[in-house]
Amino acid sequence: MKIPWRPLLFGGITALAALATHRGYSAFHDGVRPFVRDVAEGRQERPEAARTTWDMSAGFVYHYAIPTSLATGVMGKHLLGLPADWIGIRLRKAPLVVGAGLLWGAAASCAVSGAHWIFGNLPRPIDSELIEIGRPLLAMMPLIPVVAAASQFGVRRGGLVVGAVTTAAYVAAAVTDLEAAPAVAFGIGAVVHIILATRQRVDEPPPLPEPLAAGRQEVRRGTLPLMVIGALLAVGTSLFWLAGEPASVMLVGLGHPLEAALIGLYSWIGFVPLVTYTALASRAYTSAGMPDGVLALGLLIPFAPAAAVAGAAGMWAELWGVGRFERLMSRYPGLHGAGAAIRDGLLLVSEIALLVGGFITANAMWPGVGLFVVGGFWLLNEVSGTRVMRVAIGPLAAILVGLAANVRVWIS
Structure with missing residues (x-):
């Protein structure tokens, strides 16, 4: 019997990301990150927070991820990360969160692969x-x-x-x-x-405000699960099953992973200021790492075990370097x-x-x-x-x- 590695991989990513969100370690969406700790610690009701999460995320799932994923058969990260946010916030029990995450990731994998198979077996294949x-x-x-x-x-x-x-x-x-x-x-x-x-x-940047300095330690609480997520994400991209932004999805589908990785690394630079500030302020990190650095590492290493190590190391470096990134932004305001x-x-x-x-x-x-x-x-x-x-x-x-x-x- 052939093991369905692809659905298992995507199910594992979604399950772990949902669990990290459930515990307040991280959130995929930048808009969800500011209140994910409040939900995890009981200061905000889950149904209300889940509605807000869905309202912010639905458009990215429908328009940003689904069309390019269906066109190429390559899973877009938003199809995993955004539903994981909703699952982790809406459900109260950790076992339910993990189960729902596994189910969604596997189902999304089958849907994307199945749709692309159908497109190739129509009377006029497209x-x-x-x-x-x-x-x-x-x-x-x-x-x-x-x-x-x-x-x-x-x-x-x-x-x-x-x-x-x-x-x-x-x-x-x-x-x-x-x-x-x-x-x-x-x-x-x-x-x-x-x-x-x-x-x-700026030769002497201002000191990091105390609330942000405290957040530097807090974001590291979820280091271990986030490193595992980073490893799995890098494995997915190294196998060319997964990609980040719609541009990267289309380029991986075309068979140009190097170009997709370059766009991912440039995008990583673009998101450093936004993710760094929201992570320090909210004391929660981003489930997939700064877009799309970890994913780009996998695209550059087409050997799954090595990609897993690089993905985990990349996520660790981001988590433990987030304070340094903020200082770098302060020293070079143009960034x-x-x-x-x-x-x-x-x-x-x-x-x-x-x-x-x-x-x-x-x-x-x-x-x-x-x-x-x-x-x-x-x-x-x-x-x-x-x-x-x-x-x-x-x-x-x-x-x-x-x-x-x-x-x-x-x-x-």
Whole structure:
């Protein structure tokens, strides 16, 4: 009998993350972290906190994770982490939390894998075409640090500088290895952006406020379970079963784990200011580590046992270094601004690239009609106040076009 390793792995991740949330050690969502300790220690009612958690998380599950996971067959981290928050907060008994986490992780694994298998066994298979939605993102990923630098420093002082260096690196790398050019250009552009962000230095940063200093010790209470979660997350990415942001999910689906890891490491820098402050203030950490550092380690180490060690070590380093990260942010104030700029750049480029990919893929599956459907989805979403996150429009509309094309085949 073949052991279902994939559902067991995802079930274990969700169960441990839910238990860590239940005990107030951590929370996946940045908005949940400020009150997770209050819930664990009985100062806030679980049903009310669970409703708040669901309201904040549902959109990310529906729009941020499901479309790209279904398109690629690669599990997005939000499908595990956000439900784990809700389970850990809503249920009162630890055994129920663990059981519900195992059940959800295994069920989500089967749903994602099963849906992608169905896409590949339709009368007109669409599985390989849906993965191609991420192809424009691969070419456009060097624009992420360009947009981030322009957002932080302005177009002239940041965007043009990083853009010129990135373009030169892209052209130079493309001469010898066109396939490696996006990764090379992205890496160089990201380094230049961080150098610009660290030009401003404070010789004597102010001391860490007492409440934050106390939180430095408190976040380490859950070191052991969080290290196990880090190990399992890294194993999942090393096997290319799991990825972080939608951009990383699409790149792993395309078979470009290095590029996905580079985006993960850049995203890690972008989330250091946000996660560090919320962790110290709330005395709880993030269940998956700072996005997406631990996941990126697994992508860079395609050998599961070594990835597990690296994931656990990475989570330990984050937990025990969170105070140092805050001091680093105080010494280099530009890194605070870089955090928000990186997140904005990653989201904006992902939105445009996946929309273009959705247009191309949908038109390949049903010429003319595909363009009409994807464009119609985007425009209706815009005039209705973007009820669906923009990053989901391209993949979601392309999936619907592919299914509609199969209905057309059945009818004819």
